[in-house]
Amino acid sequence: MSQPFRIEKGGRIDRAASLSFTFDGERLSGHAGDTLASALLANGIHLVGRSFKYHRPRGILTAGSEEPNALVGICRKGDQTPNLRATQVEVYEGLETVSQNRFPSRGFDVGAVNDLLSPLFPAGFYYKTFMWPKAFWDRVYEPVIRAAAGLGNPPKNPDHDTYGNLYAHCDVLVIGSGPAGLAAALAAADSGARVILCDEQAEFGGSLLTETAATIDGTAPAQWVADTLEKLSANGNVTLLPRTTAFGYFAQNFVALAQRITDHVSEPDPRLPRERLWQVRAREVVIAAGAIERPMVFPENDRPGIMLAEAGRTYLNRYGVKVGHNVLVATACDTAWQAAFDLADHGVTIAAIADVRENPPEALQSIAKARGIRVEKGCVVTGTTGRKRISAALLGRLRGNGVAAAGEVACDALLMSGGWTPTVSLYSQSRGKVVWNESLGTFVPGQSVQNERSAGACLGIYGLNAALEDGYAAGENAAKAAIGRSGTVSRAQAHGADAGEGGILGALPHDRDPSKVKAFVDYQNDVTAKDVKLAVREGMHSIEHIKRYTTTGMATDQGRLSNLNALDIASKALDKPVTDVGLTTFRQPYTPTTFGIFANISRGDFFDPVRKTPSHDFVAGQDAAFEDVGQWKRAWYLPKDGEDMHQAVARECETVRKSAGLFDASTLGKIEVVGPDAAEFLERMYTNPWKKLAPGRCRYGLLLNDAGFIIDDGVVGRLAEDRFHVTTTTGGAAHVFATMEDYLQTEWPDLDVWITSITEQYAVCAVQGPKARDIIAPFVEGIDLSADAFPHMSVGSGTFCGVPCRLFRISFTGELGFEVNVPRRHGKMVWDKLAKAVAEQEGVIYGTETMHVLRADKGYIIVGQETDGTVTPDDVGMNWAIGKNKADFVGKRGLARPDLVAGGRKQLVGLLTKDPKVVLEEGAQVTKLANPPAGTPAEGHVTSAYHSPAMGRSIALALVKDGRRLTGETLNIPMPNGAIPVEVVEPFFYDKEGARLNG
Amino acid sequence: MADILTSELYSADSSQAPLLVLPDVTIMPAAPAARVSLRCRETGLALAAKAFGTPIPQTPLTAETAANRAAFWLGPDEWMLVAPESQLAAILSDLETHLDAVPHSVVDISHRQDAVLVSGPRAGWLLNTGVPIDLHESAFAVGTVTRTLFHKTPIMLWRTGPDSFVVEAWGSFMDYVTGLLVQSAEELKAA
Amino acid sequence: MLLIQCPYCGVERPELEFSCRGEAHIARPADPSATTDEQWAEYLYLRTNPKGVIAERWRHIHGCGRFFNALRDTVSDKFLMVYKAGEPKPDPAQFSKEAGR
């Protein structure tokens, strides 16, 4: 397992640790410290995948997170994570990787026919081609496009990893650990500030890990990095986060970091999360994100073996890998020359340095001369050859506006540099506006919008010493702004690695047939210079339109590599200055981020809080089916001996009416309203009158909003002159409480009344049925349960099973009923005792479905089922609940609105199917005709429908236009298998006189 | 001092198993306590203090403690009073008696919420896996009490020492809170 | 996620702890029955929805529970000031000027 392109020594890899990994099944070796990209290059592999649209062979272009081509899948624990950048994947023992977007193999790919057919795939191809016939979209185009689209394969199994979350706060967050970032962190930490330093790479140091042609305070840059990290680690106020990408910059210095914890480890401890989301709130942020090199846009600039110059230098100096044996360097700026020199010093043949400029600096030319390197000035690359890897490049000499062929140069790698682009993504996310810097020929951050400053190369400050200086200043100023003081860190001095000159934007001129060549602007999306020009010709004049029409800048790097080149091409085609064309916006996330880290802990059992009632374990032990009501788990029905739901519910209903039933009503919202103005407050909130309700009595309360619509209901018991026990629906509890607080605090702050949620203070066991009194009586002390002393709608305080209790005599079933409220932690004990007593009386434990059926028998509404936020008390026949003599209550004025008093409103009615066995579907539409012509508006809809054991037939409630006037008439419920005729009846079915609940 | 005073009010419930025991952090269910929600205007504060036996704190996010007593500021007219479970009835009646002449609301919420004790050098870190506020001692000093969130659930958080916290949540939310705390602490077991 | 100063707690807390309850200083008419249908509809539904500075009601729902008011710039999403319920509405125009509009 030789690594033919690994140099003898040097680089930061651990040569003692040899690691074996696979790529498309081929076993290869690398070293600890390698990225997948560096290890592949060490093995001489440049071809790593196929491009998105044309399936062209592609190689490794960069050494960083902006990599557009080298997207790979990682196989682990039987599944695959797609679309990881080989430049970021760290090699570990046993790493299994696969290339993407190729079939059957990356060497031979049938999709490459798209490349030959490329005249058929111009910019906006999808928009133009799949427009008609319209009917084809759903059935033909979309399925085909979906099958062909996308990179990589999604994993097939649920994510087996866990993801952590941490809310963190700091005085200064430093993003990026190159020279500016490290200096900023040092300076900020020296002041005593709480500092977080993060970097997306595995090692801190950024460009310093590549830099060998400079010294800092007399030592090698890498040594200075090590010394600096030692200082920072020793400071208890500093948190160091390598492998951590700042991917989102939000309002008020809220920055999201993705920390990768186990992806680089061969056998990670399963107790570790794979990644951690850091939700950081920083007083001050220093962005030291650096700059990336710009590709040159020349024909066939996408062949494997073509790479950015600084990436080639990084692979050499940091990873000990030479990208080729015979390397051509094409550049428009000074810095790429150093790549050529470093490679030459390691014995790599430099085929030539081709500089676009007529007069590159003399100093560089003389260094090249000393190394015997051929230099071509005023020279561009006009094409490349080679099947799966570059074998030669065509050169062209710039002549005025044209280009003259200047021969072919054989090479096995081509390093290019169009200059540098500051990474302004995070600054842009912070809502800062970039400004055009004419002398640098690029956009740089403008004014800070948040408490943020950019430092170093991302601000356009190039050159090692300048970046250090700027970093120190940024760190100091950030600390001063955050905590009001700054330290006195001694500033290191750097020599060498000065800022270079030069740089170019846009498509390079060439002498080739423009219709036959492709010069790529956006590699990942296969967007060429031609596509951008075509988009402009076809009327896309805004950069945002060009972006969407061509998809340039929509790759995973969000155009960090391509934007400026695309912009320059567009601006020339539009004949407008770059600044008038504008730059597209960078958005979160900075680099692709896992779904796992966003879902985070909200998965499985912790997707949402699961609230359980005191009876939960008991009914679970009886095989109850559960129903989710908000966050609550409620017993839905409790099947016995293989019963289905219908049979179980029928048995539960019959038993409650015959004997008794026990039901857990703990989830109902409960609010204690206390104070001298308690009755006055309820008087204002509810439709009903409260002032004359005697202590010890209850009343059904109806709550409207000020528009006049029903929003909640529940029973309210008066415990004392100044104390009420209010109940709400389960789902409405939080909303009702918030609404009451709202009126209390903002409309009537002078009322002497306070509300306290007691939902979870009390567990509630409802015992309903003719034997209810017999069942509870043995447990009750201090309350006379006789019908005279404790009639329907009573409330009393006493003890139950020896614990304090608030006992309500209320019924939601139409039967004699009690609701036993005991302090929550006693709920289980009380439930168990009641369950036993109920069983002894041949009663039953029932669930929410039976509760629904029993209340429908009685025509009791359920808010949210019979009502939908547009239903008034009159609509549901509940004008009786409105206090006629009240001057005002919430909703009173609303009820007088013209729309609410006009005729033709939908009213609650009962529906009986002509065939008593047929149960209607809830939500079904109600019409007059059995077969209404298309377009006929419905008269209303079914709100509740059940089989009622008590009635021995199906029953239904519905909201029907002018329904009360239709009593006795026949309407229809049109269904797919034909209409179901129904008779309109009054909306109650069982024991209309209420004899049973008054028993 | 807060450490000592709390130990009487919030002690580990000996009838329940610890939820988590690691060298750097433990989570123990707390024994039941008497909890009373006190609402009144300024006129009631001195009377309530007399009845309860601690001053009623008026500084936001602070607590007043005395032997077997803690009074938490939760809002400008809202306090939670905590005492040993056995004293509930006496406290309720003392408060009603003393506050009789002024508008007020005294409500028993002893069972509404449960408490767990989270302590150890990594307690703050563990809580910050779900608590969005800064728990650094410079921002959240010993003695601070507040309502906030733990992930999707409201909690009350009281710092009783540099490395010790009381977390209260409504009863049905406690499984969510402790379940996530235990899950998040899992990584501390890794080498 | 915004950071919001609660005027009752006296601290800044993350937006998660708060709930926004719409435009501030829209008082419920003292005598609703005296309002015309148009006035009532206006009270219920019509809001200024400005591009710029707006006075809003916020509630520190997962903190002290109090409602308070805040001036917020809907363009920059910045809070310009917070004040307790019942305090007079500051002049948004003055804050607009300070916010650079």
Ligand SMILES: [Zn+2]
């Ligand atoms: Zn507050």
